[in-house]
Amino acid sequence: MRDVPEHPDWLWSSPEPKRSYDVVIVGGGGHGLATAYYLAKNHGITDVAVLERGWLAGGNMARNTTIIRSNYLWDESAGIYEHALKLWEGLEDDLGYPILFSQRGVLNLAHSLQDVRDSVRRVHANRLNGVDAEWLGPDEVKEICPIVNVSPDVRYPVLGATYQPRAGIAKHDYVAWGFARAAAAMGVHLIENCEVTGVEVAGGRVQAVQTTKGRIAAGTVALSAAGHSSVVAATAGVELPVQTHPLQALVSELLEPVHPTVVMSNAVHVYVSQAHKGELVMGAGIDPYNSYRQRGAFHIIEQQMSAALELFPIFARAHVLRTWAGIVDVTPDASPVVGKTPVDGLLVNCGWGTGGFKATPGVGWCYAHTIAHGEPHPLNAPFSLERFTTGALVDEHGAAAVAH
Amino acid sequence: MLLIPCPWCGPRDEAEFHYGGQAHVAYPENPAALSDEEWARYLFFRDNPKGRFAERWNHTAGCRRWFNAVRNTATNEIEAGEVTA
Numbered sequence: 001m002r003d004v005p006e007h008p009d010w011l012w013s014s015p016e017p018k019r020s021y022d023v024v025i026v027g028g029g030g031h032g033l034a035t036a037y038y039l040a041k042n043h044g045i046t047d048v049a050v051l052e053r054g055w056l057a058g059g060n061m062a063r064n065t066t067i068i069r070s071n072y073l074w075d076e077s078a079g080i081y082e083h084a085l086k087l088w089e090g091l092e093d094d095l096g097y098p099i100l101f102s103q104r105g106v107l108n109l110a111h112s113l114q115d116v117r118d119s120v121r122r123v124h125a126n127r128l129n130g131v132d133a134e135w136l137g138p139d140e141v142k143e144i145c146p147i148v149n150v151s152p153d154v155r156y157p158v159l160g161a162t163y164q165p166r167a168g169i170a171k172h173d174y175v176a177w178g179f180a181r182a183a184a185a186m187g188v189h190l191i192e193n194c195e196v197t198g199v200e201v202a203g204g205r206v207q208a209v210q211t212t213k214g215r216i217a218a219g220t221v222a223l224s225a226a227g228h229s230s231v232v233a234a235t236a237g238v239e240l241p242v243q244t245h246p247l248q249a250l251v252s253e254l255l256e257p258v259h260p261t262v263v264m265s266n267a268v269h270v271y272v273s274q275a276h277k278g279e280l281v282m283g284a285g286i287d288p289y290n291s292y293r294q295r296g297a298f299h300i301i302e303q304q305m306s307a308a309l310e311l312f313p314i315f316a317r318a319h320v321l322r323t324w325a326g327i328v329d330v331t332p333d334a335s336p337v338v339g340k341t342p343v344d345g346l347l348v349n350c351g352w353g354t355g356g357f358k359a360t361p362g363v364g365w366c367y368a369h370t371i372a373h374g375e376p377h378p379l380n381a382p383f384s385l386e387r388f389t390t391g392a393l394v395d396e397h398g399a400a401a402v403a404h
Numbered sequence: 405m406l407l408i409p410c411p412w413c414g415p416r417d418e419a420e421f422h423y424g425g426q427a428h429v430a431y432p433e434n435p436a437a438l439s440d441e442e443w444a445r446y447l448f449f450r451d452n453p454k455g456r457f458a459e460r461w462n463h464t465a466g467c468r469r470w471f472n473a474v475r476n477t478a479t480n481e482i483e484a485g486e487v488t489a
Contacts, residue, residue: 230452241448288423297405389444
């Protein structure tokens with residue numbers, strides 16, 4: 001357990017929006033704030049506004065389960081997630097703000113022979129990409145996480161796991177506040193309660209955004225609106241290959257430290273870590289239907305609890321404190337879209353689905369590069385909108401499945 | 405949990421159903437004539453409105469038949485009279 005900082009007074013100023021900016025970022029979540037930070041820091045671009053319809057980092061940034069890892073199968077994914085992980089490793093110093101980044105490792109359990117084969121393949125792929133990865137047998141799993149039930153006498157016994165020691169968790173609010181504070185200090189305008197209601201396009205080029213605080217002209221408009229990406233992009237006549245779903249998570253009451261790492265299981269379908277304060281944080285898959293409601297059905301929670309109990313019998317008497325949902329934008333290949341759109345000056349960062357938090361510094365870095373240069377960074381170039389036409393999909397269903 | 409009005413079995417819990425996504429997406433009439441863009445659109449792009457959405461459901465744990473419904477994705481309300489076989 002670490003001492004946590006007090007809730008901050010004000011870490012950033014709240015200016016009235018100017019009528020024009022070089023860059024307008026739509027969405028003040030983790031990605032939008034990280035993008036603004038790296039725009040200012042890496043590219044010296046500070047005539048930037050981040051427009052947020054609610055309060056900063058109050059959407060999916062406040063609702064995710066904060067798992068950070070980079071053990072993805074494909075080269076493209078390993079590239080951007082590992083870049084993010086390296087940034088996470090230096091982020092506290094870089095931002096000058098505590099983010100409680102804890103590299104406690106992640107175990108991705110395998111419960112079937114196919115799981116085992118896929119997992120071992122992913123370990124090899126990870127190593128080739130410079131991502132730390134090991135294959136562990138059930139006894140080694142037990143050594144790292146003693147509370148996991150590795151008995152062969154359960155319905156889906158643990159046959160082993162992949163282990164990424166450098167993976168971990170961070171405190172999502174502090175990450176957002178750290179980026180916001182540092183971006184604001186370099187001159188970025190963070191504007192809350194300012195909903196973008198339309199994107200103005202003329203002659204195939206973006207001109208401005210219409211907001212609840214009036215029209216704001218912009219040289220570049222960079223969307224980073226997660227579950228609402230389709231809604232905002234549609235006002236510019238741009239369609240995106242995403243579907244918006246609720247993704248639920250829950251926390252238990254505060255408990256003594258019992259769970260030393262992060263455990264994920266795609267087969268029985270749950271992921272669990274223990275936050276610094278002591279809550280068990282659990283998530284699972286999306287609710288199946290399209291919805292913008294930030295709540296899901298309780299039977300999904302029941303399923304994830306039964307999965308958690310099979311893996312962790314010790315949790316049987318823990319009480320659920322709170323459940324909630326975020327709305328996530330899911331693409332057909334479970335990989336994001338980060339890059340240009342058919343409209344000049346309109347860029348999009350969306351489709352992170354259930355796994356955007358871990359990418360926060362990495363996507364901020366690459367998206368800022370894309371904004372500054374008008375062309376994607378090599379690490380986000382594979383995640384173009386065009387890949388759905390060319391067929392160069394980055395199919396991460398296998399390695400990441402629904403549990404990012 | 406949603407209460408979904410199956411046109412044959414009446415209102416049933418969401419857990420009995422399988423979701424089928426956007427309704428009225430027709431297979432291309434002349435597939436050989438499609439450009440890559442048109443194929444991409446057919447395969448990967450679906451409407452994603454915040455509001456009225458015509459969608460498919462299958463009553464997998466009941467009559468096992470498909471039907472269409474119109475639901476508001478902002479409120480999850482299913483419109484009475486818009487559920488069709």
